[in-house]
Structures are given as structure tokens and as C-alpha cells.
Amino acid sequence: MEKVIGIDLGTTNSCVAIVENGTPVVIPNRGGYKTTPSMVAVTEAGKRLVGHIAKRQAITNAENTVYAAKRLIGRKWNSPQVKNAVATSSYRIVEGPHNDRRIVLRDKEFSVPEISAMVLQEMKVIAEDYLGETVSKAVVTVPAYFNDNQRQATKDAGEIAGLDVIRIINEPTAAALSYGFGRNIEKTVAVYDFGGGTFDISILEIGAHGVFKVIATAGDTFLGGEDIDARIIDWLVSGFKEEHGIDLRQDRMALQRLKDAAEKAKCELSSVRETEVNLPFIISSGRNEALHLQRTLTRQTLEELSDDLIERTVDICKQTLEDAKLGKDEIEEVVLVGGMTRMPKIQQSVQGFFEKEPNKGVHPDEVVALGAAIQGAALVDDKQEMVLLDVTPHALGIMTFGSYFEELIPQNTTVPTHRTKIFTTSRDHQTAVKILVMQGESQRAEENELLGEFILTGLRRAPKGQVEIEVTFEISADGIVSVRAKDLETGLEQSIQVTATSGLTKEEVKTMMDNAKDDLVDRRSSEEFEAAKQEAEKLIGEIEKLFPQVQQIVASSDFGRDAIEKAKAIVDKARTAIERKDAAAVKEQIEGLTRTHRMFKGVVAKT
Amino acid sequence: MDPEDKSRPEAGAQVDDDDDEQDDRPTVAPSFDPVAFAQEVLGGKPSPIAGMPAVASPADEPAAGTSSSHGPHSHKTPQRGLGRATPGRTGRPTPTGLLSLANARIPSNLPPRKCSSDNVGVVDREWEELATSPPPPLQQELIDQMARGESPSSASVPPTLQEMNDRVALGDYTGALEVAEKLQAIDPRDEVARACAEQCRGVLRQMYLTRVGPLDRVPLVMVARDQLRWLTIDHRTGFVLSLVDGVSSLEMVLDVSGMPELDALRILSELAQQRIIAFR
Numbered sequence: 001m002e003k004v005i006g007i008d009l010g011t012t013n014s015c016v017a018i019v020e021n022g023t024p025v026v027i028p029n030r031g032g033y034k035t036t037p038s039m040v041a042v043t044e045a046g047k048r049l050v051g052h053i054a055k056r057q058a059i060t061n062a063e064n065t066v067y068a069a070k071r072l073i074g075r076k077w078n079s080p081q082v083k084n085a086v087a088t089s090s091y092r093i094v095e096g097p098h099n100d101r102r103i104v105l106r107d108k109e110f111s112v113p114e115i116s117a118m119v120l121q122e123m124k125v126i127a128e129d130y131l132g133e134t135v136s137k138a139v140v141t142v143p144a145y146f147n148d149n150q151r152q153a154t155k156d157a158g159e160i161a162g163l164d165v166i167r168i169i170n171e172p173t174a175a176a177l178s179y180g181f182g183r184n185i186e187k188t189v190a191v192y193d194f195g196g197g198t199f200d201i202s203i204l205e206i207g208a209h210g211v212f213k214v215i216a217t218a219g220d221t222f223l224g225g226e227d228i229d230a231r232i233i234d235w236l237v238s239g240f241k242e243e244h245g246i247d248l249r250q251d252r253m254a255l256q257r258l259k260d261a262a263e264k265a266k267c268e269l270s271s272v273r274e275t276e277v278n279l280p281f282i283i284s285s286g287r288n289e290a291l292h293l294q295r296t297l298t299r300q301t302l303e304e305l306s307d308d309l310i311e312r313t314v315d316i317c318k319q320t321l322e323d324a325k326l327g328k329d330e331i332e333e334v335v336l337v338g339g340m341t342r343m344p345k346i347q348q349s350v351q352g353f354f355e356k357e358p359n360k361g362v363h364p365d366e367v368v369a370l371g372a373a374i375q376g377a378a379l380v381d382d383k384q385e386m387v388l389l390d391v392t393p394h395a396l397g398i399m400t401f402g403s404y405f406e407e408l409i410p411q412n413t414t415v416p417t418h419r420t421k422i423f424t425t426s427r428d429h430q431t432a433v434k435i436l437v438m439q440g441e442s443q444r445a446e447e448n449e450l451l452g453e454f455i456l457t458g459l460r461r462a463p464k465g466q467v468e469i470e471v472t473f474e475i476s477a478d479g480i481v482s483v484r485a486k487d488l489e490t491g492l493e494q495s496i497q498v499t500a501t502s503g504l505t506k507e508e509v510k511t512m513m514d515n516a517k518d519d520l521v522d523r524r525s526s527e528e529f530e531a532a533k534q535e536a537e538k539l540i541g542e543i544e545k546l547f548p549q550v551q552q553i554v555a556s557s558d559f560g561r562d563a564i565e566k567a568k569a570i571v572d573k574a575r576t577a578i579e580r581k582d583a584a585a586v587k588e589q590i591e592g593l594t595r596t597h598r599m600f601k602g603v604v605a606k607t
Numbered sequence: 608m609d610p611e612d613k614s615r616p617e618a619g620a621q622v623d624d625d626d627d628e629q630d631d632r633p634t635v636a637p638s639f640d641p642v643a644f645a646q647e648v649l650g651g652k653p654s655p656i657a658g659m660p661a662v663a664s665p666a667d668e669p670a671a672g673t674s675s676s677h678g679p680h681s682h683k684t685p686q687r688g689l690g691r692a693t694p695g696r697t698g699r700p701t702p703t704g705l706l707s708l709a710n711a712r713i714p715s716n717l718p719p720r721k722c723s724s725d726n727v728g729v730v731d732r733e734w735e736e737l738a739t740s741p742p743p744p745l746q747q748e749l750i751d752q753m754a755r756g757e758s759p760s761s762a763s764v765p766p767t768l769q770e771m772n773d774r775v776a777l778g779d780y781t782g783a784l785e786v787a788e789k790l791q792a793i794d795p796r797d798e799v800a801r802a803c804a805e806q807c808r809g810v811l812r813q814m815y816l817t818r819v820g821p822l823d824r825v826p827l828v829m830v831a832r833d834q835l836r837w838l839t840i841d842h843r844t845g846f847v848l849s850l851v852d853g854v855s856s857l858e859m860v861l862d863v864s865g866m867p868e869l870d871a872l873r874i875l876s877e878l879a880q881q882r883i884i885a886f887r
Binding site: 031043044045047049053056057059060061251252253254256257278279280281282283284288290291292530534 | 823832835836838840841842843844845846848849850854855859862863864865866867868
């Protein structure tokens with residue numbers, strides 16, 4: 001059976017999982033970590049860094065390190081979120097073709113799906129290294145509020161990374177799926193997701209036959225664990241300034257160390273009551289004297305520093321329940337998602353608000369990826385009973401007179417589906433109508449997303465309200481939206497097929513995919529070369545150690561002298577192949593080196 | 608009586624002919640002719656000074672009491688000891704009653720001068736001018752900086768191609784690179800400086816790589832955590848040291864150092880030399 005990986009492509013961290021022998025497991029990366037930072041950087045030497053290594057130089061190389069690309073993916077250049085990112089990001093964001101955006105790293109432009117593709121490719125490699133085989137299919141999760149363009153952009157990112165994204169599912173749905181895996185439950189669940197960069201609260205109805213409905217979702221895309229790190233940094237910086245009169249923020253190296261130390265301290269305080277932040281040689285004073293930072297941070301201080309941020313999440317939860325017209329007692333289970341939910345104060349606040357203990361049985365960092373892996377396994381295995389039914393994430397409709405939005409297909413409707421409504425003209429003698437297809441929940445049309453438009457002409461000249469126009473919305477199982485408008489009197493009709501766009505054309509996606517494939521090939525061959533080089537160098541070292549002894553023993557015979565010359569030639573060839581960085585040639589020489597080493601050992605052992 | 612006449616002992620001064628008193632003499636009479644030496648250094652014939660005895664032959668009994676008459680450093684000397692001449696080793700006549708040359712006002716920082724009896728007065732004035740006039744402006748700035756505890760500003764001394772080449776010739780590639788970079792800062796189109804900088808970087812990189820070894824090696828901190836702050840390193844070195852976690856290879860440390868590769872390599876090689884880090 002083909003393997004399908006589940007990927008939680010997070011704003012700050014990503015995770016990959018797979019179902020093995022019926023059990024979903026998270027795949028650790030080479031460093032042994034189960035999550036990988038969603039960061040991409042390009043060094044001064046032009047080297048591309050992804051993951052942990054990119055994060056370690058995120059501040060010292062801030063202009064060429066991309067973080068939180070998820071906040072930009074699938075959005076238009078003139079959207080408020082992109083404008084915000086342009087103003088606040090350390091890396092450059094410029095306008096690209098088709099109202100798209102591009103990110104500039106070391107004078108080279110990348111599209112946002114390309115950046116996300118680098119992270120997805122990293123997760124693909126992690127999975128392939130673990131499984132020992134190629135992986136080509138994946139289920140990727142996205143926030144519940146992502147619109148079709150954002151979902152398509154995520155799919156494009158997968159394609160660029162060499163992955164066939166067979167399904168995009170909502171993160172709270174994946175979490176609930178992981179929570180309900182193996183259990184036949186029907187419940188109303190609140191998913192409290194406090195991650196590194198974003199906060200989301202979703203209310204789900206887990207129904208019979210694998211129906212997961214997102215009843216309500218809300219959040220803050222600029223509220224996450226990193227904001228709490230920032231508070232700790234502020235505290236450390238102000239204390240140091242008081243003591244030494246130096247602002248550590250002015251030095252990037254100091255700031256990088258502070259950031260790493262702040263995050264580490266925050267994590268430690270989830271299990272201990274106090275921790276020491278110890279940073280020797282953090283900065284030099286005006287007299288070239290090295291200064292040290294050493295301070296103890298207590299859990300109480302951390303809670304005081306982050307109180308208002310935690311309160312904000314509770315306020316959002318409250319608003320969401322009100323919008324969903326649900327009481328706290330109707331929430332049967334609370335699931336915690338995201339690393340920040342390990343913080344005791346957050347767990348207490350959630351428990352305090354929902355008036356029930358949150359479910360801590362699922363791992364908050366891994367639960368979304370596990371749910372995606374479960375869904376992936378279900379999609380390729382006919383025997384699986386649990387199949388998640390896809391639902392429309394947002395309402396669909398058209399703009400009507402006065403710029404109002406008329407909903408035809410409500411949010412969370414399972415697909416495939418179709419709905420029809422009758423509309424009429426708004427002016428006397430109107431002979432044409434413009435149908436604007438929109439997606440969203442607002443009653444004001446301009447607050448929703450425009451998916452497409454078309455014009456129906458040839459209408460009978462009549463007073464307003466007398467011509468009937470039938471509008472039909474249809475969503476196929478693959479999520480393709482078709483809209484048809486028909487003049488009931490004449491039978492004339494027009495239609496449009498709405499395909500989501502990520503901002504990239506098919507040709508652009510193909511080119512990026514080829515580039516990504518080349519990069520992966522380069523990386524793999526570099527890794528192969530390093531492995532071969534290490535083995536060859538080890539053998540060369542051991543042969544050279546034995547040379548003097550062997551020469552002494554066999555030098556008197558012609559055969560011995562000839563053998564020594566041959567051994568030297570093999571060593572020289574291997575060295576040349578290493579210098580040329582020719583992995584294939586090095587591998588060829590390894591056999592000869594192994595034989596030579598065996599022979600030398602034998603000669604020495606016999607004497 | 609001439610008030611300058613110091614030949615007579617002052618009232619109350621004891622004159623003692625006791626041989627033991629020779630040990631009380633402040634100096635041993637030089638083996639050369641001090642007067643001639645003084646003339647050579649100071650230039651010109653010595654001014655006739657009242658009371659200054661003429662140079663006596665070894666056989667002569669010294670006149671009692673002498674004094675230096677050249678200036679503010681003059682002081683009275685014991686009558687007895689100086690008056691007695693001791694024959695020098697060479698047999699040359701030694702001055703009698705002449706104070707040691709330490710009393711002579713000989714400026715020490717003057718370049719060697721030609722002896723010319725015609726220029727005594729002029730030379731004297733030159734010495735006075737040099738000793739008492741303020742230093743020229745550039746020197747004054749350096750003096751002021753040193754007084755403030757600052758090192759003299761290198762910007763005040765523009766770098767030269769010659770200096771750069773000299774340093775390369777001496778094998779001082781670090782110094783040569785510094786000069787080359789300064790020259791490039793002055794004129795970014797300076798091809799000679801650019802080429803030299805590239806060469807120096809290449810040599811230095813090789814040198815540091817030889818010290819730290821292959822970049823796939825993993826550095827380890829060899830100093831206990833609580834002892835780190837007692838090391839004598841600056842904050843940049845401290846930053847590089849903080850990147851050494853026993854897991855990341857040298858190449859990874861260079862990638863995340865956030866500084867030019869050469870700087871990071873230099874720091875790593877220095878840390879290795881000081882045995883603050885080791886490799887596996």
C-alpha cells in the first residue's frame with residue numbers, strides 16, 4: 001500500500017507523521033526533534049538553510065531569513081495582512097506578477113509557495129530518511145479560516161516540493177480526528193490551538209460516519225508563543241540596561257542569544273518553578289570589557305509578563321462561543337493543541353473558562369500531524385472505516401443590489417452539494433446582470449473574497465423585478481465550484497467554473513518544481529558524498545598507519561614491493577576523488593581501500 | 608673676591624687630606640678626557656669659567672674645589688675628593704675639579720649634530736626651542752590621545768600600498784588584509800588592494816582550516832559552564848562559543864555565526880589553540 005504522510009505545516013514549526021502498522025507515529029528529524037522550525041534562510045555564501053539551522057541565525061541574518069510565510073500564502077498583494085507583513089517583517093516582500101507577492105533573499109525573488117515548498121521538502125526528506133523509500137503523497141493541514149486561494153497555494157507548495165497533496169484538511173479537524181481515532185464518538189469539541197505564531201479556537205461537531213463539522217472558528221494570526229518570548233527578552237534587556245546602561249537589542253549577536261535563551265527558559269518553566277538564564281560574554285562594554293548576563297526567571301514572573309496575552313485568548317474563546325450561540329456546558333471536550341498549551345497558566349486559564357479539565361491525552365505539538373496521517377491512511381486504504389467528509393470551509397454566494405452578500409451554500413456544508421435560488425433585476429429595462437461569485441461569512445459583499453464573475457445578457461426589457469434569473473451553485477467532490485445563471489423566460493444561460501488561484505500560473509509552478517527537484521538532487525548527492533568521504537578517509541587513515549610495518553615486512557620481495565605500489569596508487573586515487581568531490585568515484589575506491597586494508601592487516605598479523 | 612670663584616672652600620667646609628676620603632668621591636674619574644668629550648657633544652670650546660681650573664696633567668696636584676658652571680644643575684661638590692686627580696688607565700690627563708658629566712645639560716632626544724665652534728649660540732637656542740616649544744599639531748594630537756588613554760587613531764595615518772606589500776612580504780597576512788580593506792574603503796575600485804585582500808583571505812582561511820581540521824568535525828566546549836565567565840574573551844568570541852553545542856559540526860557553526868566566515872574561523876582556531884574547545 002502506498003504510504004501517505006501527514007504534514008502539519010505550521011506558522012513557526014512543522015511536523016510530519018505516518019501510520020505504521022495501524023498506529024500513527026510522528027517522524028523525528030535528524031537532530032531527533034519531532035518538530036522542525038518553518039524557517040528558510042540564505043547565507044552570505046549562498047547556502048540555503050531550512051529548519052533548526054535557519055532558526056539559529058534568524059536574527060544575525062534577519063534580512064535573509066524567512067519566517068511565518070504561512071501568514072502570506074495565498075493572499076493578494078493589497079490585502080491588509082500582506083501590508084502588515086511588509087511593514088513589520090525583517091525580510092523584503094515585494095509585489096510580483098498577477099497581484100502576487102515575492103520574497104527577496106540575497107537579491108533573488110521567491111514566491112511564497114516556493115518558500116513553503118522548501119519547508120515541505122524538508123519534511124518529505126525527513127520522512128524518506130526514516131522510511132528508506134520515496135514518498136510522493138501527503139495530506140497537509142491548514143487553518144480552518146483559510147479560503148480557497150490559500151488552500152490552493154498550499155497545494156501548489158506541495159506540488160513544488162514534489163508531493164501530491166491528496167487532501168487539504170483543517171487543523172482543528174485533524175486534531176479532533178487524532179483525538180477521536182479508534183473511538184466511536186459523537187461530541188462537540190473545542191480545539192484551543194496556541195502555537196508559536198498564531199492562536200485559533202475552533203468548535204467542532206464530531207458526528208457519526210466521519211463527519212467533522214467546524215461550527216465556529218476564530219483567532220489571532222499575530223498572537224503566539226513568540227510574543228511571550230518577546231516579553232521575556234524585554235525583561236532581560238531592561239534588567240541588563242538598568243545594571244550596565246547598555247541596550248542589548250543594539251547587538252544582533254546578543255539578541256540572537258537572548259531569543260534562544262528566552263524560548264528555552266519559557267519551555268523549562270512549564271516543568272520547574274524557576275530557571276537561570278546564563279549568557280556569559282553577552283556584550284562588550286565601552287572599555288572593551290566583556291559583560292555577562294545572569295538572571296533567574298521564575299514561573300510567577302513569566303505569568304505576570306504574559307498574563308494579558310493569555311487573557312486575550314480567553315476573550316477570543318468567549319466571543320467565539322457567543323458567535324456560535326453555544327454555552328460552555330454544550331462543549332463536551334476541550335482539546336489542547338500547540339506547544340504553548342504546555343504552560344501551566346494556560347491550562348489553568350482554559351480550564352477556568354470552559355469549566356472543565358482540558359484533554360491532555362494527546363501530544364499538543366504532534367496531534368495535528370497525527371490527524372493528517374490518519375486521514376492520509378484512510379484515503380488510500382479502502383478497508384478504513386473512518387473517512388473524513390470534506391466540507392466547505394466558508395459560505396458561498398453572490399453579491400446583490402446594495403453590495404449585500406446573498407448566501408447560497410452555507411459554511412460547513414458537506415461536498416458534493418448544489419443549491420439554487422431565484423433572483424430578479426434591480427432596474428427597469430435591465431438587459432444584463434453581472435454575477436459576482438463570493439466566499440465568506442460577512443453580510444457585506446466587500447468584506448468577502450471574490451472568486452469570479454460573469455455576465456448574463458439578452459434579458460427581456462421589463463420593469464424591475466419582473467425578470468426571473470435562476471442561480472445555481474454546485475461543488476463537486478474535488479471541491480470545484482461551478483456557478484450557473486439562467487433566464488427562466490428565455491432559457492438563456494451562462495456559467496463559470498471557479499478555480500482557486502495561488503497567484504502562480506501552471507508554468508510557474510512547473511518551473512519551481514523543477515528547480516526544487518534539482519536542489520534536492522544536489523543535496524542528496526552532497527550527503528552521499530559526505531558519507532562516502534568519511535568512510536574512505538577512515539580507511540586511508542588506517543592503511544597509512546600500517547604502511548611502515550607492511551613495507552618493512554614485504555619490501556624484500558618483488559611481490560611485496562608491487563603490492564605496496566598498488567596500495568599507494570589506490571590511496572592516491574581515493575584522495576583525488578575526494579578532492580574532486582566525486583561521490584561515485586569515491587565509492588568506487590572504497591572497495592579497493594577495503595581490500596588493501598584487509599591485506600595489510602593480514603600481513604601484519606602473520607608476523 | 609669673585610662670587611663665582613668657587614676655588615676656595617666655603618667657610619666652614621672641611622678640607623681633609625685623608626686618603627680614606629677617596630672612597631667618598633661620588634664617581635670614579637673616567638678613563639677618557641671628559642672635557643674633550645664634553646666639547647665634542649656640546650660643541651665648541653667650553654666658555655671660560657672663572658674659577659674653572661685648567662686641565663691638569665696627571666702629575667699635577669689638583670686645585671682644591673671645583674664646580675660646574677654650565678647651568679641650573681650646578682651644585683656644590685665636596686672640596687676634597689674632586690680636587691684630587693687620579694691618573695686614568697690610558698694615562699691621559701684627567702680633569703681636576705670637574706664635576707661629572709651628569710651635571711652637564713645634555714638634551715637626550717636630539718639628533719647627532721655636527722661639531723661646529725661657530726654655531727654655539729645658535730645651537731643653544733635651537734635646543735632651547737626644541738625643549739620648550741609645543742610639539743607640532745599632529746604630535747600634539749597623539750600626545751593628547753595617549754594622555755586620555757586612547758590608542759592613536761589609525762585614521763590619522765592613511766594606509767599605503769607599500770605598507771600592505773611590506774606586511775605581505777613579512778608574512779603578516781592579517782595586517783596586510785586590514786590595510787587592504789582600508790584601502791578598498793578609500794577607493795572601492797582599487798584592484799591591487801582587492802587582489803591582495805583576496806590573496807590574504809585565501810591564505811588565512813587555509814591557515815585556520817589547517818588548525819581546526821575538516822569542517823565535518825564537531826567542536827566541544829572543554830571548559831565547565833560555571834568557569835566560562837573567567838575566560839579572557841570578547842563578546843564576539845563568546846557568541847561563537849555559545850554556538851558550540853557538541854552536536855553541530857564546524858560547518859554548521861560557521862553557517863549560523865552571522866559573521867564573515869574568516870572571522871568565525873579565526874575565532875574557532877583561537878578557541879582551539881587556547882584549548883577552550885576540542886574536536887571529535
